[in-house]
Each structure stands twice: as structure tokens, then as C-alpha cells.
Amino acid sequence: MTVEDEVTVEGHDRLGRSVQMRLIGPPDAAALHELYTSASTRSIQRRFFTASRQAAFDYAVREAQSATDAHRCFGAFWAGELIGVVDWERTSEVAAEVGLLVLDPQQHIGVGTLLLRRALTSAFRAGIRTVVAEVLPYNAEMIDVLEHLGLPWRRRRDADCLEIELTLGGQP
Template identity: 30%
Template sequence: MALWRIRATVDDRPGYLSVLTASLALRGVNILTVQVHTTEAGAVDDFLVDAPDTIDEADLVAAVERGRGRDCWVARSEARGLVDQPTRVLGLATRLVRDPEGAGEVLRTMLGADEVVWRPTPAVPHDAVGATTMLLNDPAGGSYELARRAPSFTPAEYARAQALVELASAVARREADRVTLALPDGAELTVRPATADDLAGVVALHEGCSARSRHRRYLSGAALPSPSRLRRLLAPARGVTLVATTTGSDGAAESVVAMANLLAEGDEAELALLVRDDWQRRGVGTALLRRLVGHAERSGYAALVLHTQAENAPMMRTVARLGRPVPVERDGSLLTVTVPLAARPAGGPVTHDTGRTGAVAGGPERARPAGGGR
């Protein structure tokens, strides 16, 4: 017995696939896997089959044509073809997460392309899928052009390939957001987007903060947030969470010393900061706030909304360092700051007027505003 790949188009009508499979079965061909790609020309069926050694390529083509198949392509396959397509794509996605620069090779492997070329110009949308050529837009700029002699590309293959390219771009952007923060006192921290793997470090961060710092951050109390709540903060549906960590030099384990959350709703985003007590008043909160403001501006949000207690003077100073006037509303002991992002002012301190005070903090959950503890 020998493994073969068969691709053929049949009319997308009830019973036509069974006619094709029956024609193969009459010749002792065992179908191991089948994928159906819907196209305007009909249903493109992609088979992995096990055929008797006495059957060759011409015999398989003849069997497909007798089963009402057309545009048939046949090629020998290997045992690795037995891995189902979703598992194979997930494995390739894992490779991209580890090495986003390997997008071209991943595309070649997934699609069996003969050539993969990156070009600095964007792809033309209506030319995205051709007979044996595929164009993919690279979210980072430019495009990929893939070519293979046979079989022709399908819309389903294009969708998978575009998803992998977008994954590679997202991972690359995440790596680009990783920076080393040099503080005025000479200490260095790593600032990067948070991941689900940071849960233990963020729990330790909260445990290492004083009750006052936690209360300033969450406003609702000084208790430790539940792990499920922290998981939601680490992976917001819209927005970003940054963590600042020690560099872990000299064999020391990395530890999270600050967390900044930016959660979006509509055209606004809410901000929250938490800095471990022994790292406060060293410039960490200011640096995180500036990075989140930059992220919000690049994302096109109209404004940032921040909440804090009126007594939280350190956070008020942090907002003042942004160098732009912001309206601040007071409701009892709670201050709400709105930082406009559409157009950055030339500079100036946070404004003060009757009943309005410069402030900062952040609470991404609208049901209960959270403070920006420092």
C-alpha cells in the first residue's frame, strides 16, 4: 500500500462526494482523511488515501474522473501527511510564536509552496488567491507572494495563511514592545506586555504591596484580588497590560514589581497602575503611564479615563508630568481624570480650578472604578 494526496473538484450537490468516494473504493483505495474547500467553481475535495501498490497516478486520476471529479491533481505523500490539518497548523503556529521571523518558512511548509517571496508593496485584494499564486498582506508592511506548481490554492488555504501571517506580526509587535527601563537612580527594569504566564508574579506583586497601595489601586478595598480577576487583567479583550520586572541578572529569578492596565470600552480607555511599595517614587509609574498613553494614541482612542482618591498626591504628580492640561471632576473623595488623546497640547501643567483638581490613577472596570495606586 502507498500514501497519495488527491485533490479534485466536484459539483457542490448532494451525493456527488459519495459517487467520487465509491469510485475510489471500487479500486481498493482507502480514504484516510478528507477536507472539503468550498469555492465558486464547486467543492474542492482534498484526500489523503492509502492505495494498493499496483495503482499508479494515472489509475487514480481515472478513478476520480469516473467519480465525476475534475481538475484532478495527484501526488505521492509521506507518513507525516497522516497528521490532521488543525494539529499541523497549531504546531506551525507554535513555531511562529517562538520565532516570528520564520513566517516565510512556516508558510512554505504549511502550503507546500515552491517559492515564498516578501515584497515591500501591499497585496492587491482581488489578486489574493490565484491559480497557483497567493498574495498575503503583511500587517507589519509589505506582502508575501507564494507560488506552487500544483495544486491551485483554495480560499481556505488563503485564510489559514493570512491568519498565520497576522500571528507572526502580533508576536513581533509584542517583542518590539519589550524595553529596558533605566531609572534615575541607576536601577534597570524590563517593561513588556503581560501574558497569562505572569499570573504567579502578579499575585506575588499584590502580596508584596501594602494594604494602602492595594486600596489606592482598586478603591473597593485592600483585599487581594482573586486569581480569576487577575487573569482577566493580564489578558484584556481590548487594550493592553504591561508589567515591569527585575532583569533577573546573576541567576536571580525575575520578579514583577509593577503592573499597568489599559482597558478599552468604545472610544475611551481606562487606566490603572500598581507599583510595589519599595519601587514607588523612583519613576516607574511615570514611565508606565507614558507608554500606555502612547499605546492608546496609536490605537486611536479619543481619551483616557482615570480614577483615584483625592488624597493620592503621588498619582496627581504622575499625571502632571504628562505635560498636558486635563479636566478633573471630583465626586466626594473620588477624582475622575480625562486625558484627551486626539491632539496633544504643546505642554503645560495639569490645570486647577474651583471644584476641579489635577489627579491620576486608573480603574479599568467600569462597574467599580479602580484607583491608580503608587
């Protein structure tokens, strides 16, 4: 893990609000649980491909673990409240999968883009050069965010989802 990953980064959403992004770890377990409790069923389904909130709670246990060379999770905080989370997990020496959830009231104002850029920068520093996001085909908002990050991308259909592959040729 790089020193840069341990630094809290500040960004601004489209409303001009300051959003702090930092690594998620064991002390954040309760905040993750609250995030997934507060998230809409629609957001849970789009992130986990199931409406089961239990799937989100189970995954939160993984997200709350300390960062490793194979997995990092970042949270976005506004006014001290966790409003979104993104993580990447290494699938090979140079590839990873990425997942994102932002609370509904914070969607469409740039929080997801800020989080994705934070995660992709971390992945790039860790030697990752290709990141894949599995997205439900009707999740147009997420597809749009991924395809407009300014990175080379390609789209593949895989069973019931789309795989959007981003190439990290330079720092995101």
C-alpha cells in the same frame, strides 16, 4: 494589537536602574499574584478603592489574559521581578480607563511614570485619544504623576474619587 506592543521596552528609573516593560499575558499569572501579595494594603486600596486583597487577585485574572483591542496590560520588571503593572481598558471607540500599581519600595523613582508612558503610547496606537484615571482624592502622588506627564489634562470630582482625564493629542 500593534507589533510595537509586543516589544519589550527598556527604560531607566531615577536611580539609573534598567527597567524592562512588556505585555503581561497568561504566563505572568503567578507573578501578578505575587505582586499583589507583596503590595502594601495602602497601595491595594489606592489602586482598587478597597483594602480587599481578594479584589486585586480577582483583577489579576483579567490582567493575565492575552492582550486584545479592548485591553492591554504592561508590567515593569527589574532584575526579573515584576515591580509594577499598568493596564488600559477601552470604554468607547476613542476612550479608555487606566490603572496603575507599583510596589512601595519602587515608588517615587519613576517606575510609575515609565509604565504610564508605555500604556499611553499603546493606547494612542490603538486609536484611543482620551484616557481617564479614577484616583482617590488623597492619593496626591498619583495625581501629581498624571498631571505632570506633559499631556493636556482636566480634573473632575465624581462621588468619592477624582477623574483625571488625559488628552492624547500626539504620541505620549
